[in-house]
Amino acid sequence: xxxxxxxxxFYTPQYYLDLKTLAGxxxxxxxxxxxxxxxxxxxxxxxxxxxxTMAASAAHPILEQAGxxxxxxxxxxxxxxxxxxxxxAMFLHGLLKLPTRCRAVELKQACYxxxxxxxxxxSMVAAQPDRKALIVGxxxxxxxxxxxxxxxxxAGAVAMLVTANPSVLALDPETGxxxxxxxxxxxxxxxxxxxxxGKYSMRVYLTALEECWKQYTERSGRQFHDLARYCYxxxxxxxAEKAHIRLAKIAALKELTSAELETEIGDSLxxxxxxxxxxxxxxxxxxxSLLDHGADDLVGQRIGLFSYGSGCMGEYFSGVVxxxxxxxxxxxxxxxxxxxxxxxxxxxxxxxxQLGFPTxxxxxxxxxxxxxPYRLAGVSQHKRLYEKVI
Ligand code: CAA
Numbered sequence: 001x002x003x004x005x006x007x008x009x010f011y012t013p014q015y016y017l018d019l020k021t022l023a024g025x026x027x028x029x030x031x032x033x034x035x036x037x038x039x040x041x042x043x044x045x046x047x048x049x050x051x052x053t054m055a056a057s058a059a060h061p062i063l064e065q066a067g068x069x070x071x072x073x074x075x076x077x078x079x080x081x082x083x084x085x086x087x088x089a090m091f092l093h094g095l096l097k098l099p100t101r102c103r104a105v106e107l108k109q110a111c112y113x114x115x116x117x118x119x120x121x122x123s124m125v126a127a128q129p130d131r132k133a134l135i136v137g138x139x140x141x142x143x144x145x146x147x148x149x150x151x152x153x154x155a156g157a158v159a160m161l162v163t164a165n166p167s168v169l170a171l172d173p174e175t176g177x178x179x180x181x182x183x184x185x186x187x188x189x190x191x192x193x194x195x196x197x198g199k200y201s202m203r204v205y206l207t208a209l210e211e212c213w214k215q216y217t218e219r220s221g222r223q224f225h226d227l228a229r230y231c232y233x234x235x236x237x238x239x240a241e242k243a244h245i246r247l248a249k250i251a252a253l254k255e256l257t258s259a260e261l262e263t264e265i266g267d268s269l270x271x272x273x274x275x276x277x278x279x280x281x282x283x284x285x286x287x288x289s290l291l292d293h294g295a296d297d298l299v300g301q302r303i304g305l306f307s308y309g310s311g312c313m314g315e316y317f318s319g320v321v322x323x324x325x326x327x328x329x330x331x332x333x334x335x336x337x338x339x340x341x342x343x344x345x346x347x348x349x350x351x352x353x354q355l356g357f358p359t360x361x362x363x364x365x366x367x368x369x370x371x372x373p374y375r376l377a378g379v380s381q382h383k384r385l386y387e388k389v390i
Contacts, residue, residue, distance in 0.1 A: 002170035003125045004319055005118075006132075006163040007066060009330045010288045011058035011158035012275045013045040014381050015368040017349045019151055025346045026146065038269070039235035042276030043155045044344055045140055046369030047355055048376045050093045051080050051291050052159035052386060053164065055138035057280075057372025058232065059096055061330045062063035062134070062161050067234070068097065069159075072277045073124055073133035074104040074183040077280040079309075080140045082107065094387050095374055096257025111233055113137070113316075114158065114280040116240055122171050123161035129164035139279030143195045145353065147243065149171075152236045154276020158284040167328040168291070169303065169319040175217030176316040178208045185310035190327065201310055202239065208314030209306055210250055216316040219253070224252035227318060228266050229294075229303035233308040234272040240286070242304065267293040283307050291321070292331040299323050342370060 023030040033039055045054070055076060076089035087106035098104075107113040108166070114137030121133030136152055138157035143149030152329055184201035187194040218224065224247070232240035244265050248254045254263070270276070271289040278285050283305060291298065298321040307315045358364045365378040377387040 001129060002368045003122045004162065004166035004171040005169040006158050007062045007161040007328055008131055008168055008288055008291075009058050009159045009273065010075075010156060010281065010285050011054055011060050011372055012043045012278070012333055012337070013049055013054070013351075014114055014273070014337065015044045015046055015327065015344050016341050017344050017346070018064070021346050022151055024390035026150075032051070034237065035215075037151060038241065039151060039273055039276060041274045042151070042153045044349055044352055045155045046371065047352065047378045048084060048366040048369050049371050050376050050384075051078050051140065051157070052088055052095065052384070053139040053371060053374040053376055054080065054155065054385075055092050055136040055159065057093045058138070058157040059092070059134060059136060059159035060373050061333060062159055063096060066161055067325055068099060070130065070132040071098055071134050072102055072131045074098060074102055075107055075121065075133065075135045076105070077107045077113035077117050077137040078136065078139055079110050079113070080142075080211040081108065081281055084189070088138070091386065093383065095388070098134070102316050104370055108315050110311050111139075111235075111279045111282060112307050112315065113282060115307035115315050116172075117159065118162065118316075119317075120173070123163055133134055133162040134159065135162060136281030137284060139281060141277040141279050142193050143196070145350065148198050149194065149196050154272075154278055156275050156278035156281050156285060158281040158288065159277075160284065162249055164311070167381070168323055169287070170322055171319045172220065172302075172317065174216060174220035176219065177212065178211035178215075178314040180208075180312055182206075184312060189234030194322040196310075202242070204310070204312050205233075205239065205242060205297045205308050206246055208312055209316070210249060212314045212316035213247060213251060215281040216318075219263050220318070222302075222318070226302060227304040229268065229290055229298070230304045230306070231283060231290060232265070232283040233279045234269065234286050237269040240269060244306065271338075280309075288329075288334070291325065291329055292334065299325065299357040314390050333371065352378075
Protein backbone atom coordinates (compact mmCIF):
# COMPACT_ATOMS: atom_id res chain seq x y z
CA UNK A 1 0.00 0.00 0.00
CA UNK A 2 1.22 3.49 -0.87
CA UNK A 3 1.33 6.19 1.81
CA UNK A 4 2.21 9.84 1.33
CA UNK A 5 1.10 13.37 0.53
CA UNK A 6 -2.47 13.46 -0.73
CA UNK A 7 -2.71 17.27 -0.82
CA UNK A 8 -0.14 20.01 -0.24
CA UNK A 9 -0.79 23.74 0.12
CA PHE A 10 1.58 26.65 0.72
CA TYR A 11 0.70 30.08 2.10
CA THR A 12 2.83 33.19 2.55
CA PRO A 13 1.98 36.68 3.87
CA GLN A 14 0.72 39.33 1.46
CA TYR A 15 3.51 41.84 2.11
CA TYR A 16 7.14 41.74 1.05
CA LEU A 17 10.33 43.77 1.03
CA ASP A 18 12.34 43.84 -2.18
CA LEU A 19 15.95 42.94 -1.36
CA LYS A 20 17.16 45.67 -3.70
CA THR A 21 15.47 48.12 -1.30
CA LEU A 22 17.27 46.49 1.64
CA ALA A 23 20.59 46.51 -0.24
CA GLY A 24 20.18 50.23 -0.93
CA UNK A 25 19.48 50.92 2.73
CA UNK A 26 22.44 48.82 3.92
CA UNK A 27 24.89 50.17 1.31
CA UNK A 28 25.41 46.68 -0.15
CA UNK A 29 25.69 45.75 -3.84
CA UNK A 30 22.22 44.29 -4.67
CA UNK A 31 23.96 41.46 -6.59
CA UNK A 32 25.20 40.11 -3.27
CA UNK A 33 21.58 39.38 -2.33
CA UNK A 34 20.12 38.49 -5.73
CA UNK A 35 23.10 36.49 -7.05
CA UNK A 36 25.34 35.77 -4.02
CA UNK A 37 22.56 34.36 -1.83
CA UNK A 38 19.99 34.02 -4.64
CA UNK A 39 17.04 35.89 -3.08
CA UNK A 40 14.83 38.63 -4.56
CA UNK A 41 12.11 39.36 -2.00
CA UNK A 42 11.32 38.45 1.58
CA UNK A 43 7.79 37.96 2.89
CA UNK A 44 6.85 40.08 5.89
CA UNK A 45 3.87 39.12 8.05
CA UNK A 46 1.69 42.07 9.10
CA UNK A 47 0.97 42.55 12.84
CA UNK A 48 -2.30 40.57 12.64
CA UNK A 49 -0.67 37.45 11.21
CA UNK A 50 1.29 34.80 13.12
CA UNK A 51 2.26 31.14 12.74
CA UNK A 52 -1.28 30.00 13.58
CA THR A 53 -3.05 32.21 11.03
CA MET A 54 -0.49 31.29 8.36
CA ALA A 55 -0.93 27.58 9.11
CA ALA A 56 -4.72 27.91 9.04
CA SER A 57 -4.57 29.77 5.73
CA ALA A 58 -2.33 27.03 4.28
CA ALA A 59 -4.66 24.28 5.49
CA HIS A 60 -7.88 26.04 4.42
CA PRO A 61 -7.96 24.90 0.75
CA ILE A 62 -7.11 21.33 1.79
CA LEU A 63 -10.09 21.16 4.14
CA GLU A 64 -12.34 22.82 1.55
CA GLN A 65 -11.42 20.05 -0.87
CA ALA A 66 -11.04 16.98 1.35
CA GLY A 67 -13.19 17.79 4.39
CA UNK A 68 -12.27 17.01 7.98
CA UNK A 69 -13.48 13.46 8.35
CA UNK A 70 -10.85 10.89 9.31
CA UNK A 71 -8.22 13.43 10.44
CA UNK A 72 -6.96 11.85 13.64
CA UNK A 73 -3.54 13.45 13.86
CA UNK A 74 -2.61 17.15 13.72
CA UNK A 75 1.12 17.92 13.94
CA UNK A 76 2.24 21.56 14.03
CA UNK A 77 5.93 21.98 13.20
CA UNK A 78 7.47 25.34 14.11
CA UNK A 79 10.47 27.08 15.62
CA UNK A 80 8.51 30.32 16.08
CA UNK A 81 6.36 29.06 18.97
CA UNK A 82 3.88 31.48 20.56
CA UNK A 83 3.47 29.69 23.90
CA UNK A 84 5.85 27.65 26.06
CA UNK A 85 3.03 25.35 27.18
CA UNK A 86 0.03 25.27 24.87
CA UNK A 87 0.76 23.79 21.46
CA UNK A 88 0.10 25.96 18.41
CA ALA A 89 -1.72 22.85 17.19
CA MET A 90 -4.50 23.47 19.73
CA PHE A 91 -5.16 27.00 18.45
CA LEU A 92 -5.12 25.63 14.91
CA HIS A 93 -7.38 22.72 15.83
CA GLY A 94 -9.95 25.22 17.13
CA LEU A 95 -9.70 27.60 14.19
CA LEU A 96 -10.07 24.80 11.65
CA LYS A 97 -12.86 23.07 13.62
CA LEU A 98 -11.15 19.69 13.42
CA PRO A 99 -12.69 16.58 15.01
CA THR A 100 -12.32 16.34 18.80
CA ARG A 101 -11.15 12.72 18.36
CA CYS A 102 -7.78 13.90 17.18
CA ARG A 103 -4.20 13.81 18.54
CA ALA A 104 -2.81 17.36 18.30
CA VAL A 105 0.71 18.41 19.24
CA GLU A 106 3.52 20.86 18.37
CA LEU A 107 6.90 19.63 17.13
CA LYS A 108 10.23 21.44 17.32
CA GLN A 109 13.66 20.80 15.83
CA ALA A 110 14.50 23.99 13.93
CA CYS A 111 13.67 23.67 10.22
CA TYR A 112 13.52 19.85 10.33
CA UNK A 113 10.39 19.18 12.40
CA UNK A 114 7.80 19.09 9.58
CA UNK A 115 9.74 16.11 8.21
CA UNK A 116 9.53 14.37 11.58
CA UNK A 117 5.79 15.10 11.38
CA UNK A 118 5.50 13.71 7.88
CA UNK A 119 7.32 10.49 8.79
CA UNK A 120 5.31 10.02 12.01
CA UNK A 121 2.12 10.59 10.05
CA UNK A 122 3.17 8.11 7.36
CA SER A 123 3.81 5.47 10.06
CA MET A 124 0.37 6.05 11.56
CA VAL A 125 -1.36 5.81 8.19
CA ALA A 126 0.63 2.68 7.23
CA ALA A 127 -0.64 1.01 10.43
CA GLN A 128 -4.20 2.40 10.13
CA PRO A 129 -4.92 3.19 6.46
CA ASP A 130 -8.40 4.62 7.08
CA ARG A 131 -6.92 7.45 9.19
CA LYS A 132 -5.58 10.75 7.92
CA ALA A 133 -3.05 13.21 9.30
CA LEU A 134 -2.73 16.95 8.79
CA ILE A 135 0.85 18.20 9.07
CA VAL A 136 1.68 21.90 9.07
CA GLY A 137 5.00 23.71 9.13
CA UNK A 138 4.69 27.43 9.83
CA UNK A 139 7.46 29.89 10.62
CA UNK A 140 8.65 33.46 10.65
CA UNK A 141 12.39 33.74 9.97
CA UNK A 142 13.71 36.69 11.93
CA UNK A 143 17.30 37.87 12.42
CA UNK A 144 18.69 41.07 13.91
CA UNK A 145 18.49 44.18 11.74
CA UNK A 146 21.81 44.79 9.96
CA UNK A 147 23.06 41.23 10.68
CA UNK A 148 24.32 38.93 7.87
CA UNK A 149 21.15 36.84 8.26
CA UNK A 150 18.80 39.82 7.69
CA UNK A 151 18.42 39.32 3.91
CA UNK A 152 17.52 35.65 4.49
CA UNK A 153 14.38 36.42 6.52
CA UNK A 154 10.95 35.34 5.27
CA ALA A 155 7.68 33.77 6.37
CA GLY A 156 5.23 31.12 5.28
CA ALA A 157 3.41 27.91 6.05
CA VAL A 158 2.81 24.58 4.40
CA ALA A 159 -0.02 22.14 5.10
CA MET A 160 -0.02 18.51 3.97
CA LEU A 161 -2.71 15.86 4.19
CA VAL A 162 -1.12 12.43 4.64
CA THR A 163 -3.20 9.45 3.56
CA ALA A 164 -3.10 5.97 2.09
CA ASN A 165 -3.12 5.92 -1.73
CA PRO A 166 -2.09 9.58 -1.95
CA SER A 167 -2.85 11.78 -4.97
CA VAL A 168 0.42 13.73 -5.09
CA LEU A 169 3.52 11.95 -3.71
CA ALA A 170 3.93 8.36 -2.46
CA LEU A 171 6.79 8.22 0.05
CA ASP A 172 9.53 5.60 -0.20
CA PRO A 173 10.13 3.80 3.10
CA GLU A 174 13.93 4.20 3.09
CA THR A 175 15.44 7.30 4.69
CA GLY A 176 18.90 8.46 5.76
CA UNK A 177 19.30 10.21 9.13
CA UNK A 178 21.95 12.38 10.77
CA UNK A 179 21.75 13.87 14.27
CA UNK A 180 24.53 15.85 15.98
CA UNK A 181 24.50 18.34 18.86
CA UNK A 182 26.00 21.52 17.34
CA UNK A 183 25.51 25.29 17.79
CA UNK A 184 25.17 26.57 14.24
CA UNK A 185 21.85 28.40 14.66
CA UNK A 186 19.67 28.76 17.77
CA UNK A 187 17.19 31.05 19.51
CA UNK A 188 17.13 31.10 23.33
CA UNK A 189 13.66 31.46 24.85
CA UNK A 190 14.34 35.10 25.80
CA UNK A 191 15.12 36.21 22.23
CA UNK A 192 12.84 37.12 19.32
CA UNK A 193 15.68 36.93 16.78
CA UNK A 194 17.74 33.88 15.92
CA UNK A 195 21.48 33.72 16.55
CA UNK A 196 23.61 32.08 13.91
CA UNK A 197 27.18 31.16 13.09
CA GLY A 198 26.46 31.61 9.38
CA LYS A 199 29.45 30.05 7.62
CA TYR A 200 29.60 27.19 10.13
CA SER A 201 25.87 26.53 9.60
CA MET A 202 26.50 26.13 5.88
CA ARG A 203 29.29 23.62 6.52
CA VAL A 204 27.16 21.59 8.95
CA TYR A 205 24.29 21.58 6.44
CA LEU A 206 26.60 20.02 3.84
CA THR A 207 28.03 17.47 6.29
CA ALA A 208 24.50 16.43 7.26
CA LEU A 209 23.58 16.09 3.58
CA GLU A 210 26.54 13.79 2.89
CA GLU A 211 25.85 11.61 5.94
CA CYS A 212 22.11 11.34 5.23
CA TRP A 213 22.72 10.53 1.58
CA LYS A 214 25.15 7.76 2.55
CA GLN A 215 22.56 6.02 4.71
CA TYR A 216 19.75 6.63 2.22
CA THR A 217 21.69 4.97 -0.61
CA GLU A 218 22.85 2.08 1.61
CA ARG A 219 19.26 1.37 2.62
CA SER A 220 17.54 1.93 -0.71
CA GLY A 221 20.21 0.79 -3.16
CA ARG A 222 19.36 3.88 -5.24
CA GLN A 223 21.97 6.09 -6.80
CA PHE A 224 22.11 9.72 -7.92
CA HIS A 225 20.67 9.00 -11.38
CA ASP A 226 17.63 7.19 -9.87
CA LEU A 227 16.23 10.56 -8.78
CA ALA A 228 14.70 12.84 -11.41
CA ARG A 229 14.47 16.04 -9.36
CA TYR A 230 15.89 17.19 -6.02
CA CYS A 231 14.39 19.39 -3.32
CA TYR A 232 16.41 20.88 -0.48
CA UNK A 233 15.79 22.75 2.71
CA UNK A 234 16.00 26.37 1.53
CA UNK A 235 17.50 28.94 3.92
CA UNK A 236 18.25 30.78 0.65
CA UNK A 237 18.36 29.41 -2.88
CA UNK A 238 22.16 29.53 -3.33
CA UNK A 239 22.44 27.07 -0.43
CA ALA A 240 20.49 24.49 -2.44
CA GLU A 241 22.70 25.09 -5.46
CA LYS A 242 25.82 24.59 -3.37
CA ALA A 243 24.29 21.45 -1.82
CA HIS A 244 23.29 19.95 -5.14
CA ILE A 245 26.69 20.62 -6.72
CA ARG A 246 28.29 18.91 -3.70
CA LEU A 247 25.92 15.93 -3.88
CA ALA A 248 26.58 15.41 -7.59
CA LYS A 249 30.29 15.47 -6.89
CA ILE A 250 30.29 12.95 -4.04
CA ALA A 251 27.45 10.73 -5.29
CA ALA A 252 28.07 10.71 -9.04
CA LEU A 253 31.65 12.07 -9.29
CA LYS A 254 30.15 14.63 -11.60
CA GLU A 255 30.65 18.37 -12.23
CA LEU A 256 27.13 19.60 -13.02
CA THR A 257 26.63 21.96 -15.95
CA SER A 258 24.44 24.99 -15.24
CA ALA A 259 21.78 23.45 -17.52
CA GLU A 260 21.76 20.24 -15.44
CA LEU A 261 21.58 22.26 -12.23
CA GLU A 262 18.62 24.22 -13.59
CA THR A 263 16.79 21.03 -14.71
CA GLU A 264 17.38 19.17 -11.49
CA ILE A 265 16.60 21.87 -8.92
CA GLY A 266 15.59 25.10 -10.75
CA ASP A 267 11.81 24.75 -10.45
CA SER A 268 12.01 23.95 -6.74
CA LEU A 269 13.65 27.33 -6.00
CA UNK A 270 11.16 29.71 -7.61
CA UNK A 271 8.84 30.35 -4.67
CA UNK A 272 11.58 30.56 -2.04
CA UNK A 273 13.43 33.19 -4.06
CA UNK A 274 10.46 35.54 -3.58
CA UNK A 275 9.39 34.58 -0.03
CA UNK A 276 12.67 34.06 1.80
CA UNK A 277 13.33 31.38 4.38
CA UNK A 278 10.19 29.72 5.73
CA UNK A 279 12.17 27.42 8.07
CA UNK A 280 10.06 24.29 8.74
CA UNK A 281 7.97 24.91 5.61
CA UNK A 282 10.84 25.60 3.25
CA UNK A 283 11.59 22.09 1.96
CA UNK A 284 7.88 21.61 1.22
CA UNK A 285 7.61 25.09 -0.28
CA UNK A 286 10.33 23.80 -2.63
CA UNK A 287 8.33 20.66 -3.40
CA UNK A 288 5.22 22.78 -4.10
CA SER A 289 7.27 25.03 -6.35
CA LEU A 290 8.62 22.04 -8.28
CA LEU A 291 5.16 20.53 -8.79
CA ASP A 292 3.58 23.90 -9.70
CA HIS A 293 6.26 24.96 -12.17
CA GLY A 294 7.34 21.68 -13.74
CA ALA A 295 6.78 22.06 -17.49
CA ASP A 296 7.41 18.32 -17.83
CA ASP A 297 4.92 15.83 -16.57
CA LEU A 298 6.53 14.43 -13.42
CA VAL A 299 4.22 11.38 -13.11
CA GLY A 300 6.18 8.33 -12.01
CA GLN A 301 9.33 10.38 -11.36
CA ARG A 302 11.20 9.92 -8.11
CA ILE A 303 11.97 13.14 -6.20
CA GLY A 304 14.81 13.33 -3.65
CA LEU A 305 14.23 15.48 -0.58
CA PHE A 306 16.78 16.74 1.94
CA SER A 307 15.45 18.12 5.20
CA TYR A 308 17.80 20.04 7.50
CA GLY A 309 17.24 21.65 10.88
CA SER A 310 20.12 23.42 12.61
CA GLY A 311 21.27 22.08 15.89
CA CYS A 312 21.29 19.68 13.96
CA MET A 313 19.05 17.05 12.40
CA GLY A 314 19.07 15.96 8.76
CA GLU A 315 17.04 13.44 6.78
CA TYR A 316 17.25 12.30 3.17
CA PHE A 317 14.16 10.63 1.74
CA SER A 318 12.29 10.33 -1.52
CA GLY A 319 8.88 9.89 -3.08
CA VAL A 320 7.26 9.10 -6.40
CA VAL A 321 4.92 11.58 -8.12
CA UNK A 322 1.46 10.08 -8.60
CA UNK A 323 -0.73 9.95 -11.75
CA UNK A 324 -3.07 12.94 -12.00
CA UNK A 325 -1.13 14.95 -9.40
CA UNK A 326 -1.68 18.22 -11.28
CA UNK A 327 -5.44 17.99 -10.64
CA UNK A 328 -4.73 18.07 -6.90
CA UNK A 329 -2.49 21.14 -6.66
CA UNK A 330 -3.53 24.66 -5.60
CA UNK A 331 -1.31 26.38 -8.17
CA UNK A 332 -3.73 29.09 -9.37
CA UNK A 333 -4.63 30.13 -5.84
CA UNK A 334 -0.99 30.53 -4.79
CA UNK A 335 -0.02 32.33 -7.99
CA UNK A 336 -2.85 34.85 -7.42
CA UNK A 337 -1.63 35.41 -3.86
CA UNK A 338 1.99 35.94 -4.96
CA UNK A 339 1.03 38.21 -7.86
CA UNK A 340 -1.20 40.36 -5.65
CA UNK A 341 1.22 41.02 -2.80
CA UNK A 342 1.92 44.54 -1.54
CA UNK A 343 5.47 45.86 -1.56
CA UNK A 344 6.65 47.58 1.64
CA UNK A 345 8.96 50.55 1.86
CA UNK A 346 12.04 50.17 4.03
CA UNK A 347 10.42 52.36 6.71
CA UNK A 348 7.27 50.19 6.79
CA UNK A 349 9.44 47.05 7.06
CA UNK A 350 11.38 48.42 10.00
CA UNK A 351 8.23 49.71 11.71
CA UNK A 352 6.65 46.24 11.52
CA UNK A 353 9.92 44.65 12.67
CA GLN A 354 10.13 46.92 15.73
CA LEU A 355 6.47 46.50 16.73
CA GLY A 356 6.54 44.45 19.91
CA PHE A 357 3.77 42.07 20.91
CA PRO A 358 1.71 43.45 23.85
CA THR A 359 2.74 41.71 27.08
CA UNK A 360 0.86 43.82 29.67
CA UNK A 361 -2.19 41.55 29.94
CA UNK A 362 -4.51 44.32 28.71
CA UNK A 363 -7.04 44.26 25.88
CA UNK A 364 -5.54 45.06 22.49
CA UNK A 365 -7.41 44.96 19.18
CA UNK A 366 -5.09 44.69 16.17
CA UNK A 367 -5.57 46.81 13.06
CA UNK A 368 -6.69 44.81 10.05
CA UNK A 369 -4.14 44.24 7.30
CA UNK A 370 -4.33 42.00 4.25
CA UNK A 371 -4.22 38.38 5.43
CA UNK A 372 -5.48 34.98 4.35
CA PRO A 373 -8.84 33.62 5.54
CA TYR A 374 -7.74 33.85 9.20
CA ARG A 375 -6.26 36.68 11.25
CA LEU A 376 -5.06 37.50 14.74
CA ALA A 377 -7.72 39.93 15.92
CA GLY A 378 -5.96 40.90 19.13
CA VAL A 379 -4.86 39.79 22.55
CA SER A 380 -6.76 40.02 25.80
CA GLN A 381 -5.51 39.00 29.25
CA HIS A 382 -2.56 37.23 27.59
CA LYS A 383 -4.91 35.20 25.34
CA ARG A 384 -4.53 35.42 21.57
CA LEU A 385 -7.85 36.02 19.81
CA TYR A 386 -8.21 34.67 16.30
CA GLU A 387 -10.98 35.21 13.77
CA LYS A 388 -12.06 34.01 10.35
CA VAL A 389 -12.01 36.84 7.81
CA ILE A 390 -14.02 35.34 4.94
N1 CAA B 1 27.85 40.02 -6.41
C1 CAA B 1 27.64 38.68 -6.45
N2 CAA B 1 27.92 37.86 -5.38
C2 CAA B 1 28.40 38.44 -4.26
C3 CAA B 1 28.62 39.82 -4.16
C4 CAA B 1 28.33 40.62 -5.30
N3 CAA B 1 28.50 41.95 -5.30
N4 CAA B 1 29.09 40.10 -2.91
C5 CAA B 1 29.16 38.91 -2.25
N5 CAA B 1 28.74 37.92 -3.06
C6 CAA B 1 28.62 36.49 -2.75
C7 CAA B 1 29.79 35.97 -1.92
O1 CAA B 1 30.92 35.64 -2.72
C8 CAA B 1 29.13 34.75 -1.28
O2 CAA B 1 29.09 33.69 -2.22
P1 CAA B 1 29.84 32.30 -1.91
O3 CAA B 1 29.19 31.73 -0.67
O4 CAA B 1 29.56 31.47 -3.11
O5 CAA B 1 31.28 32.63 -1.69
C9 CAA B 1 27.68 35.20 -1.08
O6 CAA B 1 27.49 36.32 -1.93
C10 CAA B 1 27.38 35.62 0.34
O7 CAA B 1 28.33 36.58 0.71
P2 CAA B 1 29.04 36.50 2.13
O8 CAA B 1 29.57 35.13 2.33
O9 CAA B 1 29.99 37.64 2.27
O10 CAA B 1 27.76 36.78 3.00
P3 CAA B 1 27.57 37.03 4.54
O11 CAA B 1 28.73 36.52 5.31
O12 CAA B 1 27.19 38.44 4.72
O13 CAA B 1 26.28 36.13 4.88
C11 CAA B 1 25.26 34.01 5.29
C12 CAA B 1 25.94 34.93 4.26
C13 CAA B 1 26.32 33.49 6.24
C14 CAA B 1 24.59 32.86 4.59
C15 CAA B 1 24.21 34.84 6.08
O14 CAA B 1 23.20 35.27 5.20
C16 CAA B 1 23.58 34.09 7.23
O15 CAA B 1 24.13 34.01 8.33
N6 CAA B 1 22.36 33.52 7.01
C17 CAA B 1 21.61 32.81 8.03
C18 CAA B 1 22.14 31.42 8.28
C19 CAA B 1 21.81 30.45 7.18
O16 CAA B 1 20.90 30.65 6.40
N7 CAA B 1 22.56 29.34 7.11
C20 CAA B 1 22.31 28.31 6.12
C21 CAA B 1 22.60 26.93 6.63
S1 CAA B 1 21.73 26.62 8.19
C22 CAA B 1 20.13 26.27 7.72
O17 CAA B 1 19.88 25.96 6.59
C23 CAA B 1 19.05 26.40 8.75
C24 CAA B 1 18.29 27.66 8.52
O18 CAA B 1 17.29 27.65 7.81
C25 CAA B 1 18.80 28.89 9.10
